[in-house]
Amino acid sequence: QSALTQPPSASGSLGQSVTISCTGTSSDVGGYNYVSWYQQYPGKAPKLVIYDVSERPSGVPDRFSGSKSGNMASLTVSGLQAEDEADYYCSSYAGSNNFVFGTGTTVTVL
Amino acid sequence: QLQLRESGPGLVTPSETLSLTCTVSGGSITSSSIFWVWVRQPPGKGLEWIGTIYYTGATYYSPSLKSRVAISVDTSKDQFSLRLNSVTAADTAVYYCAKTHSSGYFYFDRWGQGTLVAVSS
Numbered sequence: 001q002s003a004l005t006q007p008p009s010a011s012g013s014l015g016q017s018v019t020i021s022c023t024g025t026s027s028d029v030g031g032y033n034y035v036s037w038y039q040q041y042p043g044k045a046p047k048l049v050i051y052d053v054s055e056r057p058s059g060v061p062d063r064f065s066g067s068k069s070g071n072m073a074s075l076t077v078s079g080l081q082a083e084d085e086a087d088y089y090c091s092s093y094a095g096s097n098n099f100v101f102g103t104g105t106t107v108t109v110l
Numbered sequence: 111q112l113q114l115r116e117s118g119p120g121l122v123t124p125s126e127t128l129s130l131t132c133t134v135s136g137g138s139i140t141s142s143s144i145f146w147v148w149v150r151q152p153p154g155k156g157l158e159w160i161g162t163i164y165y166t167g168a169t170y171y172s173p174s175l176k177s178r179v180a181i182s183v184d185t186s187k188d189q190f191s192l193r194l195n196s197v198t199a200a201d202t203a204v205y206y207c208a209k210t211h212s213s214g215y216f217y218f219d220r221w222g223q224g225t226l227v228a229v230s231s
Binding site: 001003032034036038044045046047048051052057089091093096097098099100101102103104 | 149155156157158159162170172173174206211214216217218219221222223224
């Protein structure tokens, strides 16, 4: 299975929004509503911010939202804050108890 | 609150076997419906799922690593372990252990801090 495709970088101004895409195939993103997103600061472990396409874990601000259409999932961060500057990875169930991650996107807050 | 911590050698010789252990604290590795996961991240690169284990011993591996990897569980110690044989420099990475949520197999809601393993002679 190949890694899901994400743009290497994305940026937005303080208070604005940024959307990150995650493109897969009908065997992973398009085939299941099991896309999750992880935020990772340099030198730190990933942190879950979205699961099951659009669900937010307890404690994650509602500025984070997720969606999916066909083989592409998206993560939107609204009202950008300085602490949102991080790397973001999508992940999808790929069937047969397999998982695949995205290539990762570095978000810069301008 | 459940925590995970990886441990093991930080340096492995090429062609040898990489062995890591993840210790679970603040909870039981036999908790119903929780699966235990290994993920790795080469320096400056993205995340890669390695495999998953349930406390019963049921295992699922990445197709790309399946021929070289083994994950096991020791319920008496609340630990699960990773073995990766015939390592090369391409296996140099930060290795994370993680868990799934009890009501959601398809995402990883808690992670260890990670441990860097370098493959070098």
